[in-house]
Amino acid sequence: MDDTGWATGPLLGFDTETTGVDVHTDRIVTAAFVVRTRQTTEVRTWLIDPGVEIPAEAAAIHGVSTAHARAHGRPPAEALEEIATFLAEHAAAGVPVVAYNAAFDLTLLDAELARHGLPTLPERLGRPVSPVLDPLVIDRWRDRHRRGKRRLGDLVELYGVTGEGELHTADVDVLATLDVLEALLLRFPDLRSVALDALHLAQRDAHRSWAEDFNAWRRSQGLPGPGASPAWPVEPRATG
Template sequence: MTTSWSEGPLLGFDTETTGVDVDSDRIVTAALVRRDATSTSITTWLIDPGVPIPAEAAAIHGITTEHAREHGRPPRDALEEIAVELAEAFRTGVPVVAYNASFDLRLLDAELRRHRLPTLPDRLYQAARPVIDPLVLDRAEDRFRRGKRKLVDLCGFYRVIESGSLHSADVDVVATLDVLERILGRFPHLAELDLDTLHEYQVSAHRAWAEGFNAWRAEQGLDGPGAELVWPTREPAGTLW
């Protein structure tokens, strides 16, 4: 009997940040959660981002500028440790699981460039893959379901009980892995795909969703750039330092 990738190991990844601009904002906390059939291990980082943490961001994840400055790691050291762990996972074929993966992976690569460290593609000599994004999978497999699709919404829909307050990176990663497990239970054909096929499926699924979303925005007369067509990563915009 063939063993599915869904049985692990999987490496979950999440960040909490100073804001939502992947090119200019900074990582404040990060978590990596490695899960296999028998165990779950969690590694977390608190980082001094080197810039003030806006009050609205601190209100979400609970980390103030003062707390980060007093207790946070230097960003260059922490970012290197995170990148080493992620690159090793990709290099050995362990899928990285992230909710709205485009945000976290793009922000991480921007941060690595800012601190003149090799990005994930630099370390791997190719694009970072395989990535698994429960948000992309849920949109693709249940396209016509109404309602929001933030992590908290999917936790509610898939009846995942969080182990703590969401918007804490480690709690978010565990919830993301639990949501992925429930998605695979509802759509078991996903677990039967090999990882390369699954990654490409998400690339296509995200583009289809983004094109539809952007067409809707145009119909509504909404301004702004809309959703990016490329998943999960792209080159950063402009200079990062």
């Protein structure tokens, strides 16, 4: 594909809903891809039985209970293989993967693949995962001094994105993420002319800079914990 004409598509949107927020130990419950071109939008979804209890607080967000996942969900290894194959095939063809807070979904997917003895995304691609477009990272980078939260719902409201369905279902979140990316490209049209490889690297560097500043602020406030990982779009695999 044309490396500077990427904004016209295709774009591969990706999102997951999970049992929690730990990318190394939590499990995928639902996943969705949206392949968008100027003419078409194709949606693919998966419901997975994660093999563990889905905490009530997670089910309250995405609407999938343990009982529902056990009754209707796919076996995780089977579904994860399909998800990874679909993503890797598109990434290998140069189609940008669009994910909001990509380091969460891509790191969690890689951890799930390793957990089930399946090849990770870098192993399938023979290289790091790229190209990735992350509206969260782009928004922080290009509008760094704006105050307020930057959750997907916040950017949907900020940029006047309208869509169908409630956020926190994977397919609705993907569609909203693609719409937010489009709004960012309207606000910062110079991004359209940046080659995908260069834009991927710019986001990597922007995320690292943000994480370093955020972690320095945490230390200045005496806050415990490791803070934000500087790695993007996939965090190193947990060991030990």
